[in-house]
Amino acid sequence: MEPTSDTAMAHSWASPSFRPERIEKLISDVDRYNSQNRSVLLEYLDEQLKNGTYDALANFAILKLFQLNPTEFGYDAMVNILIKTLTAAPFPDFSLCISLLGEAPIAKTSQSNAGSIDSATGIISEPIVVRLAKLSTALSETRFREFWALYKLPEYEDIRKYTANIAGFEAALRQVVLNSVKGTFRTISETRLSGYLDLQDASFAEYISKQPGWMLSNGLVTVPLNIDNEVKPTVVREEITQENLSKLLAQA
Known part of the structure; x- marks a missing residue:
């Protein structure tokens, strides 16, 4: 049977060709939840931000580590991961990340750029996460004009500050549009x-x-x-x- 484009995309999503062997071994083993590997995965996330790649399973492992080790929670890493999931539409990566964050027992934090996070509602109630959720919904529902309109609003400036440091972000979003139109x-x-x-x-x-x-x-x-x-x-x-x-x- 001839593979469909969705099948090819799913394979690329699960096993991207650019994934280093060291990361492949790490995320294929239960050791990926060892807190000592946190720095390795975060360095790999930085690589993704710099070269415009996206490795969903590696990033999920980071959020799982945050869930298991709430004292090591990284606010900037969380925001960058959520932003990168936007480029994976129509796959439900954003929702999967929110599920991991929603289960994380995160108490109040004091990151200078994070504000106060109420342990009763958790990280998913953070304003920047709520705004990212609106962007994700617009993309998943193919409301592309609405996505760009939201993205340009003054209250989304904090998100644009993050995306300014993510290589190829807007290009990847436009590829999402082309894939949908195709x-x-x-x-x-x-x-x-x-x-x-x-x-x-x-x-x-x-x-x-x-x-x-x-x-x-x-x-x-x-x-x-x-x-x-x-x-x-x-x-x-x-x-x-x-x-x-x-x-x-x-x-x-």
């Missing part, structure tokens, strides 16, 4: 797609020209043919035995 459209208007990508005029035209197989002409964008948007006729073959045919005729 699975739905054969053609789409320039106005609509430019709104989805938050790119206008020359910037939009240049961006589309760099996408293999995508073409912009007379205000219309042609999407490359792929296994998700290609319409194929389906032939249904039914076999009826002589015995069943006799019963059918007898009932007529």
Whole structure:
């Protein structure tokens, strides 16, 4: 059976080709929950932020360590991990992270940029986490124009300060948009797609020209043919035995 794009994406999500062997061995073993490995995983997270990669399972392991060792909770690491999950849409990575954070027995913290976290409500009630949740929902529901509008609001400035230090963040988000459009459209208007990508005029035209197989002409964008948007006729073959045919005729 020919693999679908979703299958390929799932494989890349679980086993990214860029994952170092040392990390592969670590997260494939129960030792990934050893607090002594916290620094190794955090260093790997920094690598992801610098080179624009994203390794979900390694980042989940970090949040699990925070859950098991609340005194070693890292606020900035948590925010960066949640932001990186946005680039994984439509996979439910953000929700999975929230589940881990929601179970973490985190008492009040005193990080200079975190504010006070009430142990009764936990980290998931932090304003920045709530705002990230709204961004995640907009992406997962393919409300791309709403996503960019929210992202640009003054109250989201704290998030933009983080994303400014994450290589390729906006490029990865636009790839999320393209992946969604590829699975739905054969053609789409320039106005609509430019709104989805938050790119206008020359910037939009240049961006589309760099996408293999995508073409912009007379205000219309042609999407490359792929296994998700290609319409194929389906032939249904039914076999009826002589015995069943006799019963059918007898009932007529």
